[in-house]
Structures are given as structure tokens and as C-alpha cells.
Amino acid sequence: MIKVGVVGGTGYTGVELLRLLAKHPEVMLAAVTSRSDAGVLVSDMFPNLRGHVDLPFSEPDPAVLSSCDVVFFATPNGVAMTMVPMLLAAGVKVIDLAADFRIKDVSLWNKWYGMSHACPELVDEAVYGLPEINRDNIRKAHLIANPGCYPTATTLGFLPLIESGLADVSQLIADVKSGVSGAGRKANVAHLLCETSESMKAYGVPGHRHLPEICQTLNAYADKPVGLTFTPHLTPMMRGIHATLYAIVVDRKVDLQMLYEQRYAEEPFVDVLPAGSHPETRSVKGSNLCRIAIHRPQNSDVVVILSVIDNLVKGAAGQAIHNMNIMLDLDEKSGIDNIALLP
């Protein structure tokens, strides 16, 4: 059995990670830490886990965490970077679900995240944990920067188009809609049911932290820096991201449907839908799948890509476990092959 620690398990990413880890056939949960809730039973905070996770939250204990095979960080941004050096030194594999190691340009990271990176020397070593582009590097990695939820849906949607040089990368638009769980489990008036139910709004239009993350990944596959307009929206539901992506194709004759199907043919967690489809976020609720459809309306040169994920699974906890499975040479689908809950 793999000995696993979870640092910071009191958010929605944390409870989802625990739900999946508790049923992972190869995993033994050694500790779930929380400074603020140490002593509280995990299942008292998250009643779905009652009978499945018997641990209390504990203070993060370096000795316990160092004895783990893998430690997941489901903490706010800026926490993992203070503990990762110690854990790596102890030979622990680390998967950070926050943003600390996602941006290679440390000064850019400092700017968007409003703090100074605590271990810039480790940033280069971190592997961006999007298996669909980095599987081989993940296999060899000690430190994984698990992608953000918006970046996962957006990047997987744009990738084949950009890898193949078929899009004008200077004018990409990502109009992306997220359920409220993406905003976290903090005491915040703005995310009360009575503030978010029965309403839709854009937010962060002037700039959102996931913009540089997406651009960094896409730039690696483009012949020039991508120009991306990224508009996140808050949607009155709990889980799910729906990315609606727009690009101008430079060659109308290419069969995009086939391009996408071939690109993802071997990927266990990307499902390219038949031509003409409109994926629903509920089709992936609780599952690790990204479902994608490709349209070119009225035969124009604008391609519209629809990409849906569960922000807490493929956009966070599920992808983190996928990374663990690859790092430890387990069956990639182990523990994350759930079927979405519908309705």
C-alpha cells in the first residue's frame, strides 16, 4: 500500500481528494492535516466521509509527512512552497494542487500571486501535471504542479488546434463558466447561496491568475506568443466547468473532428464526442473525464470548441491522483474511473 498524506484537507478540493483516496485500492491514508481544525474528525466536517475516513485532522507533523510515499497539498496558494523543500529532501513525492509551482517565470508568479516565492529554485524541477502533454516527465517527477481547473479545460480544448498550427494564435478567446465550488470553502458573503443562486456573472475580466498559466502551456506549442482573452464566469451550480473556446482556423479544409479524435485516442480521460455534440457538465459530475466537442458554425473560419470537466476532479483532485498513478507506475485509471452522477 502507498502511504499518503494530505495537507490542508478542509476545502472542497480536500474533501474530493479524500473521497477518491479512500476508495483507491492501493492507498492508505496516513494523515490529513489542518492547523485550524486539528482534532476535529474529518467526517464531522464532511459527513459524506463518515464510515469511510476515520482520521481526525491533525497538525502538520514533519515526521509523519516525511514518512509518506506521497503528500498532496490541498492548501491555499503559498503554503506548499514553505514545506516542499523539506519533503523532497526526505524523498517524498509531492503533488501540489495549488498554484505554487505552476508558473515557470518566478517574477510573473510573484506578480500574479502577490507574494514572493519561497523556493524559486524548485520551480524548474516541478512538472506541470497535465498527463496529456507531460506523461513521461510526470513518470520521473518528484514534484508535480497540478494544473488549475480553468487551465485544464481550456488547454485540453485548444491543444490539438495549436499543436497542429491550424489556429491563428494571436486571437484566442476562452469564455469559461465555473460552478461555485471553484471559489473554495471560505466564509465569504459573495458565495452564499443567496448571492450566487439564480444568477450569472462574469468576474475577473481585467485579469485572472489562470491566464498566464494557460498562455505558458499553449506558448510551448505555438509558433508565436498566444494572444488570449480569458473571461471566467460564476455559474449557479456547485461543480463543473464549461469552456467555450473560439479560434480562427487558417485552413478550412482540415478535418478537425478527426484531428481531435486522433490526438486523444489513447487518452483515458479525454473523450472527444461525435460531430455535432454539445457536452453537458453533468455528464462528468464526479468523474475524471474531459469531454470535448468541435464545431465550425455556418462553415466559417471560426472554430468553436466546447470542453467540460468537473472542476474538483479532472480540474483538481482526480487529476492529482492521475498524476500519482503515473508517478508510481500504477494503472492510470486506478481509483478515478468513477461514472458521473446523473441526475
Add this chain to the structure above:
Amino acid sequence: MIKVGVVGGTGYTGVELLRLLAKHPEVMLAAVTSRSDAGVLVSDMFPNLRGHVDLPFSEPDPAVLSSCDVVFFATPNGVAMTMVPMLLAAGVKVIDLAADFRIKDVSLWNKWYGMSHACPELVDEAVYGLPEINRDNIRKAHLIANPGCYPTATTLGFLPLIESGLADVSQLIADVKSGVSGAGRKANVAHLLCETSESMKAYGVPGHRHLPEICQTLNAYADKPVGLTFTPHLTPMMRGIHATLYAIVVDRKVDLQMLYEQRYAEEPFVDVLPAGSHPETRSVKGSNLCRIAIHRPQNSDVVVILSVIDNLVKGAAGQAIHNMNIMLDLDEKSGIDNIALLP
């Protein structure tokens, strides 16, 4: 008092029209018709109207309708066109909330709506009832084509930009999200709570009937035919449309905020928000307002316009009454100056 008839009051547009008309200080409701539900009390179908609307649904009776000052059609597409000639001949003013008279090119209408127009000779006479562009014509009109919900939010959002020649009209994108009431009140598995709640999806990406309607209006203000990509989405809420609009500006120096504020300064039902705002659909729930915000993220040449309405009010019933108020020279805000319900 103005004698008003409502043809086809059993849908969501109908009940909203009745809610507003019942409190309109100048209106007397003469008849609410429904072939299928004749005899049923309106307030038995719509319990909010109990104590406010005492009529039963009745068979549409030409004599009764002809005696009205104004008749509203809240019917499915294709119904109004069969009765309008008779009513106009009788001197009744008609406001059609469906699509029968929205498209000036009858062959285009026939194609998108899948039927043959019953009175093509009246199409030219109909005035497109968007007060913000057609107030003077509405004042003199006998027949109003009340705009669609998506076209209202989208057109008001794009209009100042296009009137002023500031956008590249060949590459407009409208990513538009609607509550489920936009799909109507029909027995349809696809719109059950358990099919639409907690999920987000695009639909009609290959083509939607509101596309030619929007293009027709915008073309009148553009120097060349607009190229619009229009992507509607179904959102897990009852009311509200959020249009997220993208255009490329040809001159970055223009003060778009001031442009929009000036364009709508005299409009009672368009509210341009302060720079940096993100309108929420709940801020207009039950009200006739369109609230708009303008962004140019990262100072690029892409302008992002956010435009929200209540699809049943400014996108249907409220705008229809606004048209009636103008036609009859009443106070424009009469009966439709409600404050949105929040939460």
C-alpha cells in the same frame, strides 16, 4: 383605461405579461385566450396571479379581440401571423412577442422558422420593437415585432460600438447564457429540473434562429455585413440572460465607457455600469433593465462587453409593454418600473 387582450397566455412570457399588465395603472385586461385551456382560471394555472387576475382563459374570439385597443401575442411562432391581418383591419394595435414579424427578408424567415409566412405583405409594415433604436417608428406603428431575448441583450451590448464604426464587424462573437425559462413552458424531458439543474451546456452552436435577427439589426449600423458567431448556452437558473460579447476595436484610444454612457444617457431601461463592473443577472430579475459593462482586458484591442437582462421582462413582456406605452403615448416607465427581486 386601455383595453388589452392577450392571445396565448399559458407560457412564461404570458404569465409575466399578465403580472405586469395586472398592475399597469392604465390597463384593463379584457381577455386572455388559450385554445387548449379555455375555461381554466388563469390563476389556477399561475398561482401567483390569484387575487390579481380573475379571468379564465377563453377561446380566442375575433369580436372580443377586435374590440381591444391593444392585443399582445404570447403564442408560439406562426400563430400571430394568422390573426394579425384581421386585427389590424379592425384598427387594433398588435404587439407580437413571437418571431413572426422580426425578419424583413421573408424567404430567410421561412428558412429559419421552417414554415411559409402567412402574411408576408405585413412584414415590412411591422416595426422592430427595440425602443433604443426605433422609438419614433414605434410611436407611429400599428404592428410591433417584439425582439427576441438573446437579440435584445446582444444588440444593446454591441450597438454603440458598431454605430460608431469602432469595431471590426467581420469578427464578432456573442457567447450568451440563458436561464431555462427561455426554453418555454412545454412538456419536454430536456427541461425538467433533473435534466437542467447543476449543469451547463451550449446548444444550437451550428445555428440558432436569433442569429439572423441580430445580424439584421446590426447590419443596419455597419458599413459591411457583420460576421457574428453566436453561441447560446443553457444555464441552471430560471430567469436571466448574460451576454458576453467580444469585438476587436479599430481604435484603442476611444473612451468606450464614455461612448456607452452617452449613447444610453436618455434611455430609461439601459444602465451603463461604472468602469470595471461585472453585472449580475440577479440585479435585473423581474425588472425591465439592461445593465451593461465595458472592458478592454490588458489594454489589448479586444473589447469585452457584458450585458444582462431578465429574458422574460426586457427580453419579452416588459419590452412589449414598453412598446405599448410608446405607441399610446403613455409614460414610458408606466407599469414596468419594478425593482429587481434580490435575493
Add this chain to the structure above:
Amino acid sequence: MIKVGVVGGTGYTGVELLRLLAKHPEVMLAAVTSRSDAGVLVSDMFPNLRGHVDLPFSEPDPAVLSSCDVVFFATPNGVAMTMVPMLLAAGVKVIDLAADFRIKDVSLWNKWYGMSHACPELVDEAVYGLPEINRDNIRKAHLIANPGCYPTATTLGFLPLIESGLADVSQLIADVKSGVSGAGRKANVAHLLCETSESMKAYGVPGHRHLPEICQTLNAYADKPVGLTFTPHLTPMMRGIHATLYAIVVDRKVDLQMLYEQRYAEEPFVDVLPAGSHPETRSVKGSNLCRIAIHRPQNSDVVVILSVIDNLVKGAAGQAIHNMNIMLDLDEKSGIDNIALLP
């Protein structure tokens, strides 16, 4: 015009009060106070009020408040009692939407509310503002204790049965379901959308502050102290209370339908539905109505009464304005005769 002050307008009761007062034909809003948000535009916090309420929140200023004809308190429990003596002394009429003056037995109040009452001498003078039982006293009152939301729905549902001596008052059950707005607009993890959506739960089963309030009112009409089991539930919606009330009738032959219809025949805001009805909370959303239906299933001696209100209107702000209308001898329906928003 009546000069009105609102103390503590930053909660859901506050915004609803402002929505209604802003359209009340006899009211001029003089001040909306909030210590924590002084200086913020009311319409920046509550975007529905933009264009309708132009005031900023201000520090509570005794001079300004003393110059008002009526002051509403939409504050947390325990605030009004510190300011009411001064206002009454200045001749201002006061309506407290919180609980400070609801319980006549001060020691009982101190126990349930966990504090010492600041002006116990005024408690007797306060009139419990349920117009259906206290209209004459309200007319003469200077200080109104506006009823709680659960007590309003429950009391109106039980009242005719108990007044008439037809129920065994020793075994009453009130199973009551509330939307989340009843929990207020505080930064509280427990009321995030992701904690309350798609879930149902009872709470406060061992004891809830509204229990003594309901019992106090019902006791006045019963021949012995009522024995009430009161079970509140949190329901995944924003507005609405559905009270399902159970009592054992001591005489099966009485026509309860007629009893209720007669009891409320002259009441403008209580609507007894036809026999066999099942009221929906949406039928009163945004309106000041209480709709009631009476059942005696399978002809047994158990009567089941269904009573619905909008907790923010008839359960708070609307009833407060109803009280003001009565106190000032205005038309009782003035400003609160809205039709519910459906859907």
C-alpha cells in the same frame, strides 16, 4: 410624505425593506444606516437598487433618526433595544424587525437570546405586529415588535383552529421549511451555495428561538398552554417558508374550510385556498401574502394545514410596512400589493 429611517440595512431583510420602501408612494427614505459599511452606496452592495435608492449607508445619527416619522430596525437581535428609548422619547414610531420586543416574559427572552434586555420596561408597551390579531393595537402603537418569519407562517396557520377551541392544543406539530435567506447575509461557511444547495436538513430540533414566540401567541387563544413540537428545516432555495402543521381535532364535524375562509375573509394578506389545494412557496415569492390550505386526510381526526409565505416579505419587510401603513392610517396595501414573481 412620511420620512423613514432604516437602521441596519445590509442584510436580506434590509434590502427587501428598501426595495419595497423605494416604491411606496407615501415614503421618503431619509437614511439607511450601517456602522460597518458607512460611506458605501447602498446600490453598490445591492445592485438591484441601482437607480432606485441613491443614498449611501451612513453612521446611525441620533439627530437624523429622531427627525424621522418612522424608524425600522433591520439589525441583529439586541441592537434595537439600545436605541429605541431615545427614539420613542423623540416621538418617533419604531418598528423592530428583530426579536428584541417579541417576548413579553423578559426572563424568558434573556434565556433564549442569551443576553440581558436593555429596556425591559418597554417590552410591555410594544405591540406584536401581526395585523390579523392585533390591528387595533397596532393602530395606536408607538413600538412594534415585528413577528418572526416562522411564527408568522405557523401562527396564521394554527390560529382559526385554536381560537375556535377545535384542536387538542397539547399536541401540536409544526414541521417548517425555510429558504436559506432566513439564515441572513453573514459570512458563514454553513450557508455557502456549496453547503446548502441540493440538500435538505432539519436544524435546531432540540430548541429554536421561534418556539417561545409561537407559543406565547397561541397561548393567548388556548384554554391551556399549548404543547408544540417545532422542527425547522433548511431548504435549498433562497426565499419562502412552507409550514406543514398537524393538530388533532376534537370535533370531526366542523367545516374547517369554512372556518378558515370566514376567519380571514377581511384580511388583505391571507388567502385561504380552495379545499384540496397545495400551496407552493413560489406563489408568494416577493409578495406579502400568506396562502393557506386545510386538509383532513382519510377523514381522520388529524388536520394538516399548509401555510406558505415569503420569509422576507410577509415574514419580515412586507409585514413591517403593513404595520407602518396601519400605524399611520394609510391604505393597508400601499406599497406591498406586489404580485409574486413566477417563475
Add this chain to the structure above:
Amino acid sequence: MIKVGVVGGTGYTGVELLRLLAKHPEVMLAAVTSRSDAGVLVSDMFPNLRGHVDLPFSEPDPAVLSSCDVVFFATPNGVAMTMVPMLLAAGVKVIDLAADFRIKDVSLWNKWYGMSHACPELVDEAVYGLPEINRDNIRKAHLIANPGCYPTATTLGFLPLIESGLADVSQLIADVKSGVSGAGRKANVAHLLCETSESMKAYGVPGHRHLPEICQTLNAYADKPVGLTFTPHLTPMMRGIHATLYAIVVDRKVDLQMLYEQRYAEEPFVDVLPAGSHPETRSVKGSNLCRIAIHRPQNSDVVVILSVIDNLVKGAAGQAIHNMNIMLDLDEKSGIDNIALLP
């Protein structure tokens, strides 16, 4: 592997059964039938199943069904009874998720279900599939009447109290709230999102089909016929039942908490919560658990029992598979040990 057929898989019970069966380690799905949708891929109707269930719906074929080890009926009431005799004769084990075999008194069944039973001679043979009372009989059964959703939550809640003779069975009250999926997946205006969202209502107060089913079970453990008032409510959520149960205890000194804990100590799918708890339906969303809490407010003689299930799992598909596991001597938890999805 166990060869399984599902008759009538197009409802919510059907898709949930398929979600669970597709991951059951011992099950091979042989056929999913639907007369109306024969030929349609199951995963085209239920997009969550794409990649997990590859079958199309097929016409019910006696040869195919007869070759199965187990056939589940997820059909409307009245269908299973026409096919069960043939299947039993062929040696197939049958689990009916509808109501055809739940009521032992056939004339009572005929009355409540409004039809004549097609095989009354098999009703006696059928075992009521509530494992917590019938495990031994289930083990030997050929035909299982899977309990209704309301009866499951209600019966498990009342059972220990009634078995122990501690309640006055003449005055039981079950106030029960269900998510909308309980109403099925039929084209019905009443269950559109816009009719059911943001609203709460009771229904069927004069009489509901689950009433005789609950009484039949409880009567078997009571010393006299139970007198039950049963009030179902429609709640604005997709999944979940919350039963709030009221009874008068005849002996206040008994430790009810211990009584319940002991009664269900060995039950894998009943979880008695610690004293003072308030279970939430979300704590069982997607799981087969029933979670129960017991209260006696203010130390009176009224006991309040809170019992929650997922109506589609413990109230339907999960319990059906539990029955299959018992009938076939598999691990009882096989395939149904999921953790609830939260949020």
C-alpha cells in the same frame, strides 16, 4: 460473472441502476430494454454512461431475458407483473423496482394503483426487499418487491421504536421531503426546472400510494394497526429524501439513542448518527446509506426522528443491488459502497 438484464432503463432509476451495475465487479450487463427507445445507444440518452455502457436499448426479448441470472424491472407500475411469470418459470431471479409486488392485499393494491393485478398468485411469493427486516427471506427469494423510496426512509426511521413497543402507533406522523427525481423522467410540465426550482410544496396530502406500503410493514411489528399521517413534499433539489418522523413515546426513560444504535449495529447501510445530530441529504448523495438521528425535544414525550436517503440509491437502485447481492450470496456491499458526492 452474473448475467443481468434491465427492463425499462430510460428513467432515473434506470440510469442509476446502470451506473452502479456497470461498476459492479461481478456483473455483466446482457440487455437494457426499452420499447420506445429501442436502437438508441444507452449512452446517447445518458451521457454519463458514455465509455462505460456500450449497449443500445433493445426491445424486450423473452429469449434474452430468460437467459439472464437476474432481471431488474425499472419500469412504470404495472409492467413487471406482465412479464414476471414467464421469467420465474425460466428460473430467472427478478427484482421489481416498481410497486407491482409490494402490497400483499391485492384488492388494496388494485384500489391504490388503479388497475387489476395481472398475477395475484405471485404476490404472496414476492419478498419485500428491505434487507434490514427481511434478509433471510431475501436470500431464498426468487421475486423481490423492492421498497419505495418514501417507505424506505420512513420505515427504517420508525422501525426500532415500533418493534420495541415504545411508541403510540395510533398517532404517527411522517413529514417527508423528496427531491424532484422521485417524480420520474417523464415529459411533464409540473416537473420542469421553472416549475419546481426555488419552491417548496406538499402534494398528495389526501392520500399517497406509499401510505399503505408503509403501514403494511409497520403493522407487522405493532400490536395494533398503525395510524399514520403521511405528508410528502416536493423539494427543489434533484436527489434525496428527508423524512421527519414524529411519535409519542410511552416510556420516557428508555435510551432511544442506544436502542437505535443496537438495532442497526450490524447493518452495513444504516448509520445511526451521534445524539444531537441533524443529517443532511447531501451526506448520502449517490450512496446507499440511510443516516438516522433521534431527538426528544425539550424532554417531552414526542420523539422526532430524522432519516435521510438518496431516493435513487437506497430508495431504489442501490437497494435493488443490495437485494441481488444477498440473493446471490455475494458480499452485501459489492458495487454499492460508494461514498456520497459532496459538494
